[in-house]
Amino acid sequence: MVKPAFPGLMQDVPLTIPTLLEHAAVNHAGTEVVARMLDGSVYRYTYGDMACRVRQAAHAWQRLGIRQGEVVGTLAWNHHWHMECFYSLPGIGAICHTVNPRLFSEQIVYIINHARDRFLLIDQDFVDTVAQLVDQLTSVEQFIILGSAGCVQVPPELGEVLFYDDLIASESTSIDWPELDERAASGLCYTSGTTGHPKGVLYSHRSTVLHSMAIAQPDNLSLSALDTVMPAAPLYHAQSWGLPYGACMVGSKFVLPGRHLDGQHLLELICDEGVTTGCGVPTVWSLVLEYAEQNDLNLGQLERLLIGGTALPTNIRDRLKVRGVAAVQIWGMTETSPMGTIGRVNRLSSAMLPDEKEQLLLKQGRLPYGVQMRVKLPDGSEAPRDGQSAGDLWVKGPWIASGYLHGDGGAMLDADGFFPTGDVGHIDALGFMKITDRSKDVIKSGGEWISSIDIEDIAANHPAVALAAVVAAYHPRWDERPLLFITLNAGASISESDMLAFLEGKIAKWWTPNAVLIIDEMPMTATGKIRKLTLRERYWRHLAADEQSH
Numbered sequence: 001m002v003k004p005a006f007p008g009l010m011q012d013v014p015l016t017i018p019t020l021l022e023h024a025a026v027n028h029a030g031t032e033v034v035a036r037m038l039d040g041s042v043y044r045y046t047y048g049d050m051a052c053r054v055r056q057a058a059h060a061w062q063r064l065g066i067r068q069g070e071v072v073g074t075l076a077w078n079h080h081w082h083m084e085c086f087y088s089l090p091g092i093g094a095i096c097h098t099v100n101p102r103l104f105s106e107q108i109v110y111i112i113n114h115a116r117d118r119f120l121l122i123d124q125d126f127v128d129t130v131a132q133l134v135d136q137l138t139s140v141e142q143f144i145i146l147g148s149a150g151c152v153q154v155p156p157e158l159g160e161v162l163f164y165d166d167l168i169a170s171e172s173t174s175i176d177w178p179e180l181d182e183r184a185a186s187g188l189c190y191t192s193g194t195t196g197h198p199k200g201v202l203y204s205h206r207s208t209v210l211h212s213m214a215i216a217q218p219d220n221l222s223l224s225a226l227d228t229v230m231p232a233a234p235l236y237h238a239q240s241w242g243l244p245y246g247a248c249m250v251g252s253k254f255v256l257p258g259r260h261l262d263g264q265h266l267l268e269l270i271c272d273e274g275v276t277t278g279c280g281v282p283t284v285w286s287l288v289l290e291y292a293e294q295n296d297l298n299l300g301q302l303e304r305l306l307i308g309g310t311a312l313p314t315n316i317r318d319r320l321k322v323r324g325v326a327a328v329q330i331w332g333m334t335e336t337s338p339m340g341t342i343g344r345v346n347r348l349s350s351a352m353l354p355d356e357k358e359q360l361l362l363k364q365g366r367l368p369y370g371v372q373m374r375v376k377l378p379d380g381s382e383a384p385r386d387g388q389s390a391g392d393l394w395v396k397g398p399w400i401a402s403g404y405l406h407g408d409g410g411a412m413l414d415a416d417g418f419f420p421t422g423d424v425g426h427i428d429a430l431g432f433m434k435i436t437d438r439s440k441d442v443i444k445s446g447g448e449w450i451s452s453i454d455i456e457d458i459a460a461n462h463p464a465v466a467l468a469a470v471v472a473a474y475h476p477r478w479d480e481r482p483l484l485f486i487t488l489n490a491g492a493s494i495s496e497s498d499m500l501a502f503l504e505g506k507i508a509k510w511w512t513p514n515a516v517l518i519i520d521e522m523p524m525t526a527t528g529k530i531r532k533l534t535l536r537e538r539y540w541r542h543l544a545a546d547e548q549s550h
Contacts, residue, residue: 014182015209017090020248022177025051028225028251034273035079036258036265038124042272043080047248050084056171057088057164063171064142066119068093068178071188073117073140075099075108075126078235078256081146081164085121086235086244090186090205091177097188098236101126103198109136111190111198115405119144121164124152125259131155182206188405189238191334200405201334203239210370211337211399212246220342220368221277221306221330225251228273228301232261232280233309238338241279241308241330252277263291271300278302281309281528282316283467289319299323306330308338310529311435311453312362313460331364331435333421335401340373340421341365341433349430362457363434364425371397374418375427387428390436394418441532443472443480450482450511452532458506459484459499464492467522470513471536473543481543484513485535487522494518514543 013019024031029048037043066072072089074096076082082098089096097115099108101123112120116139122130123146130143134157143158145151148165186205190198215221221243223229229252231240239245247254255273257266261280266288269275278285285305292299304326307316312329320327332338343365349357367373375383375391383389396418403412412419424442425435436442436451443450452470459468466487472480488494496516503512517539523531 014180014205016177016180016182016205017087017186017208017245018177018180020209020212020245021051021054021087021091024248024251031225031251031253033080033083033254033256034269035083035256036260036269037079038077038258040260040265042269045080047251050080050087052173053168054084054087054091055173055175056168057084058091058175058177059171060168061088061092061094064119066092066094068180069095069185071095071097071115071117073097073099073112073115073120074236075101075120075130076123076146076235077101077125077259078231078240079123079146079258080256081121082123082235083244083254083256086187086239090208091175093178093180093184095185095188095202098239100190100234100236101129105129105133107198109133111200112140113138114197115139115188115190115200118142121146127152127158128155131157134158180205182209187239189236189334197408199408201401202405203337203399207337207399208239208242208245209249211242211339212249214368214370214399215242215246215339216250217368219344219346220339221246221279221328222304223247223250223252223277227276228253228255229277230255230257230266230269230273230275230279232257232266232278232284238332238334241306241332241338243279261287263287263289267291267297267299270302271298274301276301276303277306278304279306279308282307282313283524283528285320286313286316286466289316292323293319299325304328308332311364311457312343313457314362315461317358317362329361329363329365331433335419335421336371336395336397337399339368339399340371340395341367343432346430349432360430360432363428363432365433366431367433370399371395372418373427373433375425383426385427385429385431387426387432387434390424390426392439393421393423393425393433393435395421441471443470443482445475445480445482445510446478452482455482455484455503455507455511455513458503459486462494462499462502464488464494467530469522469530469532469535471532471539473514473536474540475514475543481514482511483535483539483542484516485519485522486516487519 024047034044121144144162146164149163182205187203216223229247231243308330317327329343332340343361374394377391383391424437427433455470456468466489469485473483475481499516523534
């Protein structure tokens with residue numbers, strides 16, 4: 001850091017995670033935090049109560065000998081225990097490492113060992129899972145179960161476990177938080193959106209606080225003390241998009257849905273708790289809409305859904321709009337904390353005709369303050385902002401990763417400090433970015449690019465289609481051609497010719513998929529996205545004999 005020649009006369013107060021908690025404890029002490037428990041019941045307490053338990057947990061971690069800079073793993077759902085870990089562990093200078101329980105066992109083992117977790121906090125649901133893996137977890141010395149003694153039968157493979165509620169019960173509810181450097185690491189999430197093994201993204205106190213300030217702004221996620229926020233994005237998925245910290249900063253009521261992410265349980269919480277803002281991948285909200293439509297139910301006080309992880313399907317946007325709910329598209333990744341762009345109008349675009357405006361908001365959005373973005377063309381030059389010139393997206397900012405844990409992947413930044421996102425897209429004259437594909441998902445046919453995302457969105461609008469995915473398949477003449485995979489809504493039917501007819505006139509003729517495959521179940525990733533890699537690997541040679549096609 002450059003030392004200023006003439007520094008300002010402002011106080012140098014570190015931006016650390018405990019300051020978020022203590023602000024809420026003083027200024028929003030009576031605001032509720034609500035959690036759906038494993039048995040379906042609802043647990044509720046306040047930010048004041050939560051702060052007391054977080055301080056107790058912090059004392060317990062210190063008593064156990066957890067040191068500053070040490071990584072502590074969590075294998076848990078969205079509930080109050082997990083939320084408390086987001087504050088108590090960074091509060092003493094440790095690193096809260098959220099492990100995705102939906103990953104394959106081999107990946108869970110790799111991630112815990114790679115992070116060198118010495119302590120592992122386990123949800124009651126995952127006790128048996130961990131027991132089967134314990135011999136492979138070489139770094140873990142102590143297992144702590146989230147709950148109190150007797151809440152679950154403990155397999156002997158885990159040895160002498162500790163129980164979270166009992167561990168913190170006798171600790172003091174007041175604390176002098178240790179002085180921390182705001183650039184110290186605070187949280188760790190692994191991303192599987194890279195080649196090879198999952199890679200660790202290490203957040204800092206400073207990046208987390210700045211990201212919280214950014215997402216709360218009206219032009220971004222628009223969080224306030226009058227909101228009730230429910231993240232259907234798991235706490236282990238890019239820290240639930242930063243909402244556990246952003247909501248606490250502004251004092252929003254916070255609703256944690258636990259493991260129950262089906263349409264019925266989510267809609268019950270939306271209505272019963274007065275949820276105004278939700279976040280998650282489109283598949284989750286599709287379940288909520290289906291349940292509401294099938295049972296002729298409304299969406300309570302819901303005002304907006306923040307949708308990311310994949311492109312916003314227009315049919316979900318339109319079904320929400322009919323019910324008075326705005327679908328706000330956001331783009332980001334674990335490496336961007338995750339907010340990168342947000343689909344909200346600015347002054348110029350707000351004056352557009354309604355249809356033009358709606359088309360604009362199907363793009364991934366414009367940049368918030370704090371994020372810089374470049375589109376690099378194949379020759380290394382920067383693309384013009386013309387809404388057409390697509391290239392690789394690179395980003396830079398105070399909550400953007402500079403590299404991966406333990407140096408995995410090597411040096412990531414370019415000469416100007418920009419990070420490669422792995423996405424392909426373009427930016428228009430108004431500053432709105434559109435993802436045209438992941439670098440690994442782009443289909444190159446006869447030297448020309450085909451966007452899988454555009455085809456998927458159109459196909460998903462057919463009333464018979466539940467989910468759609470387009471991947472490249474090898475073609476001996478054109479190198480690659482698109483395959484369209486669809487799953488159907490209950491009781492629906494459609495033929496390949498019907499689907500191709502539905503696409504006709506809506507896409508360029510040479511974009512037309514060479515085959516439409518109707519499958520019973522779409523392969524999904526652990527974060528609710530379609531696992532295109534599985535489809536590509538399984539069907540890569542599907543068109544090998546089709547030399548005359550297209």
